[in-house]
Amino acid sequence: xSMTEKMKTPGFIALIVATVLFxxxxxxxxxxxxxxxxxxxxxxAMNDLPAYASTKDKIGKYAFLAVxxxxxIFLILPILIIIPLSxxxxxxxxxxxxxxxxxxxxxxxxxxxxxxxFGMTAPDGTENWWHxxxxxxxxxxxxxxxxxxAIVSTLLATSFGTLAALGLSRPEMPYRSAITSLLIxxxxxxxxxxxxxxxxxxxxxxxxxxxxxxxxxxxxxxGLTLAHATLGVPFVIITVTATLSGFDRSLIRxxxxxxxxxxxxxxxxxxxxxxxxxxxxALFAFITSLDEVVAVIFxxxxxxxxxxxxxxxxxxxxxxxxxxxxxxxxxxxxxxxxTTVELLRRRSERLRGLSPG
Amino acid sequence: xxxxxxxxxGAAAPLLAADxxxxxxxxxxxxxxxxxxxxxxxxxxxxxxxxxxxxxxxQMLYRSFNNxxxxxxxxxxxxxxxxxxxxxxIPSDDLVEIFVKDMASAKKNREVGKTxxxxxxxxxxxxxxxxxxxxxxxRRAGKITEGPYFEALVKIDKRWDNPNVWRTLQRVTNDxxxxxxxxxxxxxxxxxxxxxxxxxxxxxxxxxxxxxxWLSALITFLCFIIAYPVSYLLSTLPLATSNLxxxxxxxxxxxxxxxxxxxxxxxxxxxxxxxxxLVYLDIIADESRIQxxxxxxxxxxxMVHILLPFLIxxxxxxxxxxxxSFMRAARSMGASNxxxxxxxxxxxxxxxxxxxxxxxxILAIGYYITPALVGGSDGLLISNLIADHIKKTLNxxxxxxxxxxxxxxxxxxxxxxxxxxxxxxxKFG
Numbered sequence: 001x002s003m004t005e006k007m008k009t010p011g012f013i014a015l016i017v018a019t020v021l022f023x024x025x026x027x028x029x030x031x032x033x034x035x036x037x038x039x040x041x042x043x044x045a046m047n048d049l050p051a052y053a054s055t056k057d058k059i060g061k062y063a064f065l066a067v068x069x070x071x072x073i074f075l076i077l078p079i080l081i082i083i084p085l086s087x088x089x090x091x092x093x094x095x096x097x098x099x100x101x102x103x104x105x106x107x108x109x110x111x112x113x114x115x116x117x118f119g120m121t122a123p124d125g126t127e128n129w130w131h132x133x134x135x136x137x138x139x140x141x142x143x144x145x146x147x148x149x150a151i152v153s154t155l156l157a158t159s160f161g162t163l164a165a166l167g168l169s170r171p172e173m174p175y176r177s178a179i180t181s182l183l184i185x186x187x188x189x190x191x192x193x194x195x196x197x198x199x200x201x202x203x204x205x206x207x208x209x210x211x212x213x214x215x216x217x218x219x220x221x222x223g224l225t226l227a228h229a230t231l232g233v234p235f236v237i238i239t240v241t242a243t244l245s246g247f248d249r250s251l252i253r254x255x256x257x258x259x260x261x262x263x264x265x266x267x268x269x270x271x272x273x274x275x276x277x278x279x280x281x282a283l284f285a286f287i288t289s290l291d292e293v294v295a296v297i298f299x300x301x302x303x304x305x306x307x308x309x310x311x312x313x314x315x316x317x318x319x320x321x322x323x324x325x326x327x328x329x330x331x332x333x334x335x336x337x338x339t340t341v342e343l344l345r346r347r348s349e350r351l352r353g354l355s356p357g
Numbered sequence: 358x359x360x361x362x363x364x365x366x367g368a369a370a371p372l373l374a375a376d377x378x379x380x381x382x383x384x385x386x387x388x389x390x391x392x393x394x395x396x397x398x399x400x401x402x403x404x405x406x407x408x409x410x411x412x413x414x415x416q417m418l419y420r421s422f423n424n425x426x427x428x429x430x431x432x433x434x435x436x437x438x439x440x441x442x443x444x445x446x447i448p449s450d451d452l453v454e455i456f457v458k459d460m461a462s463a464k465k466n467r468e469v470g471k472t473x474x475x476x477x478x479x480x481x482x483x484x485x486x487x488x489x490x491x492x493x494x495x496r497r498a499g500k501i502t503e504g505p506y507f508e509a510l511v512k513i514d515k516r517w518d519n520p521n522v523w524r525t526l527q528r529v530t531n532d533x534x535x536x537x538x539x540x541x542x543x544x545x546x547x548x549x550x551x552x553x554x555x556x557x558x559x560x561x562x563x564x565x566x567x568x569x570x571w572l573s574a575l576i577t578f579l580c581f582i583i584a585y586p587v588s589y590l591l592s593t594l595p596l597a598t599s600n601l602x603x604x605x606x607x608x609x610x611x612x613x614x615x616x617x618x619x620x621x622x623x624x625x626x627x628x629x630x631x632x633x634x635l636v637y638l639d640i641i642a643d644e645s646r647i648q649x650x651x652x653x654x655x656x657x658x659x660m661v662h663i664l665l666p667f668l669i670x671x672x673x674x675x676x677x678x679x680x681x682s683f684m685r686a687a688r689s690m691g692a693s694n695x696x697x698x699x700x701x702x703x704x705x706x707x708x709x710x711x712x713x714x715x716x717x718x719i720l721a722i723g724y725y726i727t728p729a730l731v732g733g734s735d736g737l738l739i740s741n742l743i744a745d746h747i748k749k750t751l752n753x754x755x756x757x758x759x760x761x762x763x764x765x766x767x768x769x770x771x772x773x774x775x776x777x778x779x780x781x782x783x784k785f786g
Binding site for chain 2: 026027028030031057060064065067068071072074075076077078079081082085092093094095156160161163164166167168170172173174175176177179180181182183184185186188189190191192193194196197198199200201202205226227229230233238241242287290291293294297298307308311312315316319323324327330331334335337338341342
């Protein structure tokens, strides 16, 4: 410990001096803070070098950590930056001078209000306001479409997918690799090709095949649901087979040996162990559907636009910070989903006795 | 129990199961039943995917070499000209008579896909500028009542005297055609029916296909360069810290593609954050802001960011299995840092590199949304052209042919991935 302490003091002074020099050279306070972050974080992560490390080792390690810090900033900054940007009072995609000076009037929640106001016939009216918002506001309708599609297609993909994963993970499964390749392929085949195929098939060939859908499945919720369920299947397969790969099959034999029938074994032994993997898979399928836009572009009409479809046309036609407000909500949702999946993964590992945490 | 022991004992007196059947037979029957049961579990999903995914794509493949427009519009003529020898130049008057009659009846047809307009568009793909020839002739075809029909046609338009028109008509009325593959690879038939390259100026698809492939390779390479140090750091840190830092990788992975693309628009545009910071730091002047978006740079930066987690995750899971003592052992036996890394560490990470780079390459080559939003006109990829043909120009067969070519490339890499890595090893996190 004392060696690392001793090593730290001169390095720390050098870091501060370099930062101040940077400030004097560029005359920029923001730049100085950036400099301090990029070179300060590696400095504080340097404590695990062995005492015999040479100066060359230290410089190498330090440079490596600095590079990694920059990469992490590259990964996360674009996602975090849209959160403050969405509170812009002006209709721009950039920080105004007022925002930089932390002027309260430069910030507003008008773009969040825009989510439910845009597209309403009378956004300030009182009579039937809720009805108007629920049915006419563009983004609200997009959200309703998105969530409806995501939930139904997730249910489809998860139930079929879990069943198939149970089959695939059996040791006696024949043609395993061929069938797995087929089931994963919706993730591999470029979306444009899948969507084109569906556009012809659902729109043309399926005309009159299903009662009630004489004009085919294009521009119908059924067609979109099938498309999204298809695209969600690989994620369910991958996640559930991963859970099942660590599954101790002697538990099944133990259960059968103790006299349980197949159904009891499934509900009391298999299900509780694979549920975390199943939920993770379902969340993956959910987020895939929620994020999917190519199939929607090819298969949906204006009334069936989803959130990403609305963002897509927004980014192409008139860029407005409403997109950033929606994006912020989506980021918060991804944080929640990510947390859930992480917790489930740890729980599943703990249940299977793979890791102590 | 192995087969060998079964058969040696079976030679003396066959082992019997409780119900009296030979054990070997019973075992085989049980194995078969278990195999069937496993297969049955996957059956619903396989059927579902065949209906919702395989058939649609198969139909698209079929469409790329089957275009029935010609025979739909002129059924009799299509039959008659099938066996005609194109080297005769001009068809006999009997054939022309059938043509004129078909033309006249097609003029009255209003059914979608069977009008003169459809045929004119179809022929126009092969002979640019020939649209008016058909619309004009169709208007007057009903008035031609007696022969010689050929002279009557030439009177309407001199271009009927050109043997190439008839040669093309014979090709067009054949349902099975390679012309869309030719068009998709910037080739065409010349007036003698031979296949030639299109003029340099009109070559669109091959250059875009090559650009897509090399841009995907570049993106994969950049992802690799960026992912390698980060995965190494994550795999060497204590579990608690690496789990925390992993969030920085997983959050982008879970964030909507559209959100990340709009974030990059906010970052890279001319009045965007990076330009603002550069101006603020006096690195560039206010009037010389850099154009970083709506071009190749925008596509590459945004796609690297979006695809990066697909490389970090497999690399990380491979690196985590490499014991740190290997590197220490190499160092203690006198290897330099570089030598220990290139000869001991790096070779062990190759499975992760193969898995990650192949996956990123496969995903990059078919990307559509990001290039469409931040690619401007020169950052477009092959997917964008396919979508344009399907949604805008409505040349569906050409779109399908381009799609088939892209699909073949992707499936080739998927096959390599399957051979090298195996789909079962695909994992997230």
